Structure formats: C-alpha cells, structure tokens
Amino acid sequence: MNNSLKKLIEDSIIEALGEQGNSPPIFITQPKKREWGDLSTNLPFSLSRKTGESISKIGERLVSSLKKKNFLSRVEFTPPGFLNFFISSQYLVRTLKNVLLQRENFASFSYGKGKKVHIDFVSANPTGPLHIGHARGAAIGDSLANILSKVGYKVEREYYICDVGGQIERLSRSVWVRLQELEGKRVFFPEDGYKGDYVIEIARKAKKDLKEELSTEKKEERLLDLLGKFTVKEILKEIKKDLEDFGVKYDSWFAESTLYENREIFKTIDELQKRGYTYEKDGALWFKASLFLKEEKDRVLKRKNGEYTYFARDISYHQNKLSRGFDRMINVWGQDHIGYAPFLKVAVENLDPFHRSPEIIIYQFVTLMRGKEKISASTREGEFISLREVLNEIGKDVARFFFVSCNADTHLKFDLELAKKQSAENPVFYIQYAHARICSIFKKAKKEGIKLEDPEKIRLTSLGEPEEIKIMKKICLYPDVVKEAAEALEPHHLVGYAEELAALFHQFYTKHRVISDDKILTLARLCLVEAVRIVIEDTLTLLGISAPQMM
C-alpha cells in the first residue's frame, strides 16, 4: 500500500527529468499561502545551480510534462523559482475512498521492508518507582515504536534491566536497614542509601514474604543478595504496572545479569582485546576510545576489583541485540547520557563487521513545576513526582499528549497545576472532541435509518464546499506525515497534524450539516466525516491516546 502523494509527485518529476535525471534531492513542502498550491518544491533553484540552465526554463519544462498527470489539476511555475502543485478533485475523491476501504491501513507503508528494529526506552534502574522524567522517554519511545511498525518495520520493544552493580547493593542495604528499624533496632541509615518511603514498604513486604529465609540466613552477604533480588522484583512489578497504565507494553525484558549467565560479557571483552582496542593500566582494563574519538579520554571496561563497568556490559548488550538479527537499534535516552553516547557507538560499530551502530535519541529533561515552583527529581533522595501520581492527577491521555507534542530536543516545562487546570481546554480534548462529535453524528444517522454504503457507490463529487475540500486535502497528506515522522524519528509531527485536521473538521461542522434531506449529499458527507474519524483515531492510536466515542 502506498498512498504517499509526495512520492507520486517526486516520481513524476524524476520521470520528467529523464535520463540526465541525477537531480539534487527533491524537497516537496506545504507552502504557506493557498495561491501557492497544495504542495510545492524549490527544485528549479537547486537544479539550476547544478546544471547552469536558467531557473525559469527548468520550471517551464517541468510544468509542461507534469500537467498531464491526473492526480494534479494544475502545475505552475512561480517566480522566483517555485513549482506549485494543485491536487485534482479526482485524486481527492479516490483518496477518500481509499481511507474508507483501507481504514487503519490507509497510512501503512512497506517502507521498512520488514526489517527488524529494536527499540530500547525507559529502562530505568530498578531502584525506585518511575518518575515524571521517565514518562517523556516512555511516551516518545512507545509512539516511535508504533510509528515504525506502521511504516513496515518489525519492531521489538525492550526494557533493559540494570540488575547488576553498586546501585543494587546500595538499594539492598537500604532495605536491610529499614528491616532492622521494623525490628525496633536503631541502625544508622547510609548516606548513599535510597531514602524514599517505598523502601520501607518493600522492607515490610520482605519481612512478611521472606520470613523464613531472613531468620535462617545468617551470612550478611547472602542476605543482602536475597534482599536485592526480592527488591528488584518488587520494584519491577510496580514499574511494569505503571507503564501498562501509561499504555506501554514491552515485548521483552532483558536482565543485564543474563550477560554473565551466558558468558557474553567475557566474549565481548575478548573480542575487544583481540582487536587491539584495549590496554591495561593501574590494574584496570581500558577501552582505547582515542582510536576513534579524538580529544576523548579512554574509558575503563574492567575495574581494578575485577568488576565490569556499565560500559562493558552495554557493549555486550548491543552485541547481543545484533546477534538476535536486528537491523536497527534505537535507544531513547535522557540527556544525562549525552556524553556517553559516542563511546558506545564507536565501540559497537567497530566490533560489528557491518558497522551497525545504535541510533540514539536524546530527550531533554522535563522541568517540573507546580505553579511558579520548581520541583526537583531525585530517586536517591526520594524527592520526585511519580508517574503514578501524574496518572492519577491528569490522566494518561493528557500526559502522553503533552510529552509527545514537542521535539525531543526541547527543554520543556511541565506545570502540573496548569496541566490540571487547563485540562478542559487542552488540545488533546480538542482532538478527541472532534472524534466524539463524529461518533455522535453516526449515532443520529443510525437512529434515522441511514447507513453508510459501499463508498465506491457513493457520489462523492457532491463534496465541493471549501471546508470539504480543505479536509480532503489534509487527509491526502496524512500518509506523508506518518512517513516523515518515521524517517526523522519524531512523533511530534503527528500532534500538529491531528490538531490541524480536528480544526478543519470543527470549522466544517459549524458551517454545514451532515445529515439533511439531500440523501446523496448526506451519504457523501458521512463518508467525509468517517474518513476524518478514521484518520484522527489512527493518529491518536499511534500516540498512545484513546479516541473516545463520548466525552
């Protein structure tokens, strides 16, 4: 299935350019003014610079060979050097029928060619509940996964569980201390321990569930190990539940400890050594990052005490992904990993014979506000707004919409008060309202005994009002929006699109009646609004937001 209008135009241009057609990249964009067409390109500029032919000559030549295309009603060359395209009503009608026939597959593509994509997001350390910062990563990662699978990739969502290392030790020690306190003993709470109340809850649960083991096991080391495993399991249970309520479901959960169990970590280190990417210094094993990254310091793979660093484990994890046959690996990380990303990339790509490299999407942190006041977020100190609280306060739809509505690079400010207060006028409701309104039109139609027939049989040419044309044109662009969001790995493009489509619908709705005495027009308009409904539902689904029939 391919309903991309831009591709159609692009192909026609390439065809028109003929044999000598190794043209510069063709950019087709939506112009700002209606007189400039529905789509336009600046190709005459760039082509002229390349070939030396005059801009207007190129323009005129392209116009004359493109104007025969039946999906265009008009092609114009407009000085200083634009080609403006006008979509034909024939194409508008055909597209409307396609939406009704193909429904949620209208914007599906084979673009990804069934390639396997691994997407790793959130992957928060199991040392505490998810907080609001993780929510942004969850919203971006999950929507991206949805979008990529829509354009034809085989997507696997995975959560990487860091269940190894010093943080887990600190966590289990914190639980142990809380346990002692429950026994009535006064114990000094470690400076670097986890201070959140959830630790006390877990201690309480451990006291009940691990009663026997706790009383028989005397060796502190074994005891801490036992507590650690129990705690990680408990916290993961909560994380999983929070994510599910946020609309996120993973295909797999990968525990870091399995890298030791199947000895992959050792193989990775061997390979790095064999290739001469390592050296020993001060009793530690180092990665020669400077081989690939000038001006960067080398990094430790294996510490003096014999433990592997997170870096070493992470390289091994990525090799594991490659061994599972993934063509692309996408990691969605918070900006605190920004300096680390290049190291992982060079290590992984230089070990792989095909030089596949993780693609890393960095999202900037959310500044959380309550009115004018900033709220800090630290898992260690136990000061954070949990994802759970956000879900309870403002709900999944508003939260997901908010986190996915702007570019990952934006340092966005999130005012909880405002999010709650504005909720009635929030853009997400504006979009959902359009959907609910359409559903209610169909309820009325049903009551009056009107049924939507086979769209092929309905005379859609009776749709000619400006508001109707605008809607159809917007719908024609939907597949391209999805494709562009997939190519750029930027879900936020869909948000802007959904708002625009909803606005066009509301404008149409205010001015015209769908159900009227004119039977033919009624059916045509039902088709039109049903197409709007399908597309809105589709965008909302990609963003993980519900499309309610009633509000």
Next chain:
RNA sequence: GCGCCUGUAGUUCAGUGGAUAGAACGUCGGCCUCCGGAGCCGAAAGUCGCAGGUUCAAAUCCUGCCAGGCGCACCA
C-alpha cells in the same frame, strides 16, 4: 575549562536554506430555533537571545559572545 542541547508573541511550543514567521493557552470583542458550545468567527500581541559572516534568498548554515539545562567517573 571542554562537549552536547536550548533561546521564536505575556505563557507553552511548531516552523525540511525559500515566498508576508504560525498554533494553542491567556487577554479583548462577537456567534446557541437545528447532528455535542470541550465548538465557531474576529482583534491585539514578534528586534526569531546579541553581533558579525556565507547566499540570489537565513529563525534555519558558519564564527564569536550572552543566558539556561545536562554531561565531562575504576556510577549506572
């Protein structure tokens, strides 16, 4: 100090080197006999952080400043 990211309307954010920089919220003024008013129509609101440069064309690319966020571990 070095690296990455950001700076666009009162606020939150869009904006693929192109044509007169957009939307939402907020503010002000209009619109309910009729499919849902969580809607529609209109108005006010901008030195695109500052200064240079490249280009026929710069919010967008380059350089330098200023301000903010995050990194620069034998943490993860």
